Amino acid sequence: MDLTDLLDADNGVISREIFVSEAVYQAELEHLFPRAWLLVGHESQIPEPGDFFSSRMGTESVLLTRDSDGAVHVLLNSCRHRGMKVCRYDEGNTLNFLCPYHGWTYSTDGTLVSVAGELFGVPHFRAGYGGKLDRSAWGLVPCPRVCNYHGLIFASWDPDAPPFEEYLGDFHWWLDNLCSNASGEIGQVRVARGVQKWRIRANWKFVSENFLGDNYHGPPSHESVDAVGIGPGGTSAATRHGAAPGRPRSIASTSFTRLGHGATGSVRYFLGYPAFEEPELTAYFERCEAARATRFEAEGRPIGAMGPATLFPSMSFHAGPFPRALMVAHPVSPWETEVWRWYLVDADAPPEVADWLRRYYLRYSGPGGLVEQDDMENWDYATEASRGPIARRYPYNYQLGLGMTQPSSLRGAVESDYFMTEENARNFYRRWGEFVRGDSWSALMAGA
Amino acid sequence: MTGRLKLVVDRPACKGYANCLDAAPGLIDLDEHDVAVTLAETYPETDRAALERAVDRCPAHALRLDQIDDA
Numbered sequence: 383m384d385l386t387d388l389l390d391a392d393n394g395v396i397s398r399e400i401f402v403s404e405a406v407y408q409a410e411l412e413h414l415f416p417r418a419w420l421l422v423g424h425e426s427q428i429p430e431p432g433d434f435f436s437s438r439m440g441t442e443s444v445l446l447t448r449d450s451d452g453a454v455h456v457l458l459n460s461c462r463h464r465g466m467k468v469c470r471y472d473e474g475n476t477l478n479f480l481c482p483y484h485g486w487t488y489s490t491d492g493t494l495v496s497v498a499g500e501l502f503g504v505p506h507f508r509a510g511y512g513g514k515l516d517r518s519a520w521g522l523v524p525c526p527r528v529c530n531y532h533g534l535i536f537a538s539w540d541p542d543a544p545p546f547e548e549y550l551g552d553f554h555w556w557l558d559n560l561c562s563n564a565s566g567e568i569g570q571v572r573v574a575r576g577v578q579k580w581r582i583r584a585n586w587k588f589v590s591e592n593f594l595g596d597n598y599h600g601p602p603s604h605e606s607v608d609a610v611g612i613g614p615g616g617t618s619a620a621t622r623h624g625a626a627p628g629r630p631r632s633i634a635s636t637s638f639t640r641l642g643h644g645a646t647g648s649v650r651y652f653l654g655y656p657a658f659e660e661p662e663l664t665a666y667f668e669r670c671e672a673a674r675a676t677r678f679e680a681e682g683r684p685i686g687a688m689g690p691a692t693l694f695p696s697m698s699f700h701a702g703p704f705p706r707a708l709m710v711a712h713p714v715s716p717w718e719t720e721v722w723r724w725y726l727v728d729a730d731a732p733p734e735v736a737d738w739l740r741r742y743y744l745r746y747s748g749p750g751g752l753v754e755q756d757d758m759e760n761w762d763y764a765t766e767a768s769r770g771p772i773a774r775r776y777p778y779n780y781q782l783g784l785g786m787t788q789p790s791s792l793r794g795a796v797e798s799d800y801f802m803t804e805e806n807a808r809n810f811y812r813r814w815g816e817f818v819r820g821d822s823w824s825a826l827m828a829g830a
Numbered sequence: 831m832t833g834r835l836k837l838v839v840d841r842p843a844c845k846g847y848a849n850c851l852d853a854a855p856g857l858i859d860l861d862e863h864d865v866a867v868t869l870a871e872t873y874p875e876t877d878r879a880a881l882e883r884a885v886d887r888c889p890a891h892a893l894r895l896d897q898i899d900d901a
Contacts, residue, residue, distance in 0.1 A: 480889055485845050487889035494887060503889040505845035509864040513848070 415440025642813025
């Protein structure tokens with residue numbers, strides 16, 4: 383798709399059409415979501431053979447499964463016969479998926495099939511098909527590229543996609559923190575039970591952009607939640623994030639100019655763990671903070687990279703150590719998005735800590751979370767107020783911090799001079815444009 | 831164990847997948863309604879492995895294997 387007249391990332395002028403046009407949306411579905419690496423779930427959601435989690439990649443329904451041998455697969459949740467969703471449960475345990483429409487049955491049981499998701503049986507195989515249907519050719523479609531990144535499962539439908547680690551680049555420091563417990567041990571996190579799913583009347587890119595490093599919206603949008611003391615320190619603390627009084631929330635934003643990922647903050651800045659209203663929580667996190675500092679120094683890991691952050695295109699997260707949560711913005715239409723939120727806790731967190739975090743996440747984020755409600759109001763009304771033929775004539779302004787960057791120590795990244803910037807968004811949309819207009823992988827990865 | 835084995839077919843459940851025919855060759859067939867039928871009233875212990883395989887491979891869970899005591 384030709385985006386020349388719609389996208390001028392270099393000068394920070396972007397047409398509203400990319401948020402409301404059905405043609406642009408269809409181009410996203412064709413060229414972006416089937417090629418990008420997307421988050422599918424976390425392995426702690428499927429610990430046992432036969433466990434499955436129904437997920438999404440773009441608009442498509444997929445099954446994250448663990449087969450009888452313990453291997454993890456991502457399968458298209460659509461029967462090869464007439465397309466019915468073979469599994470309509472959110473999660474569960476089974477090695478066989480029997481389509482409720484005509485009964486085609488697929489298996490991930492290694493004693494029954496040679497390939498996970500293979501078609502294992504069809505009704506009236508002898509009488510109806512004369513025993514001649516080639517069941518080996520009609521299995522559930524497997525996603526060709528799956529990567530287990532310290533427990534986070536990512537997948538891409540494009541066999542030619544670069545390895546996930548190349549797609550990620552030096553942005554991995556943020557993802558490493560997301561995958562680490564409060565003591566900094568990588569891979570030692572689990573999903574707090576339950577994934578929140580809800581729909582908003584907004585374009586999916588508003589969600590990505592919000593967490594990509596948009597510090598600009600914080601004070602106007604979230605002043606009320608700070609005032610009521612939603613943070614861990616209650617009304618006595620400075621902010622909803624629990625920053626110590628006088629400590630800046632952030633000193634810069636980091637943008638990966640080619641890869642499109644971005645984050646509030648930098649690898650150099652560590653906000654510190656908050657003081658809680660509950661002394662036992664403060665004690666737990668103080669212990670963890672000391673352990674993290676020792677570990678990171680020994681391992682040569684940078685102290686910062688906390689986020690919020692967005693992995694291009696649609697996974698956003700707070701990298702932690704506090705808070706630690708992630709979300710995926712699934713497109714539904716140009717004007718509607720299904721948001722899924724996972725909350726992470728230390729794998730070995732004491733029950734009272736895990737329970738406190740669960741309650742905190744629910745009051746902070748998700749459909750009932752006060753901070754997320756602030757954001758959703760903005761995204762919903764922005765989408766609605768941009769749809770009309772008059773509104774669509776006038777582009778959005780992304781000129782905050784234009785030309786105000788400095789090199790980062792990270793490969794392919796810059797840091798903003800001032801902590802409020804739209805550099806991250808400009809680079810995100812430039813990357814978005816490269817995908818949507820159909821650039822090849824060699825072009826997409828050149829200079830990245 | 832010296833008893834005999836009885837294969838019980840849940841006829842309404844059977845959907846004619848025919849997986850049992852491959853799992854237990856010569857022990858099971860399909861009738862004119864495409865529903866599984868046993869080819870013997872009871873089976874010897876030597877057929878146990880094949881019959882258990884047929885039970886396991888029925889997507890419709892239409893088969894059950896019972897032990898029949900000699901007495």
